[in-house]
Amino acid sequence: MQVRFVLPLIAFAGLAACSSNGSGSAENAANVATMNEQQRAQAEHRAPDPDKVMSERWQALFGQPDKLVAALNDMGYKVPGYAAGTSGYTATGQQVLPADEKNPPATVKTNVVASGTADTVQTITFTFDTHVSGSPDQRRVRDILGFPRQIVNGVLQRFEVGPGDPVVSALTLFHSAKASSYGTTITVDATPGNGDRFADQHIVVTISRAGDAASAA
Numbered sequence: 001m002q003v004r005f006v007l008p009l010i011a012f013a014g015l016a017a018c019s020s021n022g023s024g025s026a027e028n029a030a031n032v033a034t035m036n037e038q039q040r041a042q043a044e045h046r047a048p049d050p051d052k053v054m055s056e057r058w059q060a061l062f063g064q065p066d067k068l069v070a071a072l073n074d075m076g077y078k079v080p081g082y083a084a085g086t087s088g089y090t091a092t093g094q095q096v097l098p099a100d101e102k103n104p105p106a107t108v109k110t111n112v113v114a115s116g117t118a119d120t121v122q123t124i125t126f127t128f129d130t131h132v133s134g135s136p137d138q139r140r141v142r143d144i145l146g147f148p149r150q151i152v153n154g155v156l157q158r159f160e161v162g163p164g165d166p167v168v169s170a171l172t173l174f175h176s177a178k179a180s181s182y183g184t185t186i187t188v189d190a191t192p193g194n195g196d197r198f199a200d201q202h203i204v205v206t207i208s209r210a211g212d213a214a215s216a217a
Contacts, residue, residue: 051182054161058182061159062121062209065091068114071158075151077112082121090115097147105134106144110151116209126152126205130174136198145197146172152205167205174201185210 035043061068065082069091072079077093094111098104109129116122128148134141149171156162163171163179163186170177170188174197177188184207191202 055182057159057161058184061156061161061184061207062116063119065089065114065116065119065121067158068121068124068155071155072112072114074158075154077110079112079114082114084118088115089118089121091121098144104140104144105138106130106132106141108144108147110148120209122209124155124207126203126207128201128203128205130197130201130203132198132200141198145174148203148205171203171205173197174203180210183210184208 069079069082072091072093076095076097076099078095079091079093082089082091091114092112094109097108097110107130109131110127112124112126114121114124126148130145130148132141132145149168152163152167152171162168164181166177166179167186167188169175170190173195174190175188175193175195176190179186186208187204187206189204189206192199193201
């Protein structure tokens with residue numbers, strides 16, 4: 001009697017294992033399909049494709065509006081959210097820096113607008129207006145004038161991407177520049193843009209999704 005019971009149980013266990021392995025394979029395939037390139041590479045025991053990794057990171061910048069709002073708020077903008085308006089979805093915020101310093105030797109007035117559809121941000125626009133009232137030799141002046149670069153870098157770093165050397169240079173020296181990669185274009189328009197960082201400047205930084213963000217430029 002024991003043998004008669006044991007054999008069917010063993011057979012049943014084998015069938016269950018086969019069934020489990022089959023469903024497990026399908027489940028694993030589904031999981032791989034939802035992974036990003038770094039996760040897929042790890043699962044497949046290979047090196048990740050660096051272009052795919054960067055493309056996915058830039059795509060996340062535009063494809064995760066809530067995370068973008070959080071990144072902007074980390075930079076002090078106090079954006080209430082990404083919401084529907086008269087012409088699509090937008091998120092807006094503004095601030096004056098330094099925020100808690102009386103009579104600073106320089107100021108940066110800045111605002112940000114992110115706009116697009118419900119699920120995808122198409123354009124992020126930063127505006128910076130700088131004014132220097134103290135001596136250009138003051139270290140504090142130079143620190144304050146570094147806020148535009150720090151803000152743009154800070155937001156992009158939340159998505160593990162960066163603006164690139166031409167844009168960093170433009171935001172350091174206050175001149176115009178343009179850079180494109182991985183379906184993203186970043187432009188810096190500085191006025192007057194003559195290289196005098198200590199004169200009043202109006203700087204507009206536009207980060208836009210150009211076509212398919214999954215294709216490398």
